[in-house]
Amino acid sequence: MRSIMLAAILSFAAVGASATETHCQGNEKNLETYLKMHDVLFMQRDAERAGEYYAPEFISHNSDEGGGGIVKMKPDDLKPMWINSKKNQPDRVLINDVILCAGDVVVARVTMTGTHTGPMFGMPATGKKYSTSATDIYRFKDGKVVERWGNNDGIGMLSQLGLLLPFAQAQAARAEKK
Numbered sequence: 001m002r003s004i005m006l007a008a009i010l011s012f013a014a015v016g017a018s019a020t021e022t023h024c025q026g027n028e029k030n031l032e033t034y035l036k037m038h039d040v041l042f043m044q045r046d047a048e049r050a051g052e053y054y055a056p057e058f059i060s061h062n063s064d065e066g067g068g069g070i071v072k073m074k075p076d077d078l079k080p081m082w083i084n085s086k087k088n089q090p091d092r093v094l095i096n097d098v099i100l101c102a103g104d105v106v107v108a109r110v111t112m113t114g115t116h117t118g119p120m121f122g123m124p125a126t127g128k129k130y131s132t133s134a135t136d137i138y139r140f141k142d143g144k145v146v147e148r149w150g151n152n153d154g155i156g157m158l159s160q161l162g163l164l165l166p167f168a169q170a171q172a173a174r175a176e177k178k
Helices: 002-015 030-043 047-053 075-088 154-160 162-177
Strands: 021-025 054-060 070-072 095-102 105-115 129-141 145-152
Touching: 021 030, 030 075, 030 095, 030 105, 030 129, 047 054, 047 075, 054 075, 070 075, 095 129, 095 162, 154 162
Parallel strands: 021 095, 054 145
Antiparallel strands: 054 070, 095 105, 105 129, 129 145
């Protein structure tokens, strides 16, 4: 895994960064699958099709909820993410800035923009726009995601929406109840 990531990073570093760059070595079929998944799940947010792109059970190393860890998940576990984002950010767009792939891994750095028009994280809609970045790493086997790592600039998004302090207060209140 380290050698694949190093090859991808070196390939990217050799050419520099600009919008919508794609650098692949190895299995371009995984790139094709990622691009379809990006459109269907992250742009259209068709949650019912998650099983087309994720293995029946996969490992998530996702840090979007503020922590790491290894969690075994099923595609259905992801459905609320797409359903809720369609409700609270209907105009959300994810633009692939850079895609790197080598062997069984696809790495995507995206810019996400949208307007907060519905409840999110238990916070009421602000009507404000945001622009933030995220990086996701997907490992594929037999044409499906079997492992993923992801993070995004949630603090930046909450700050732009004016929700940073209310979110922190709500998290502290939840922790006190435990």
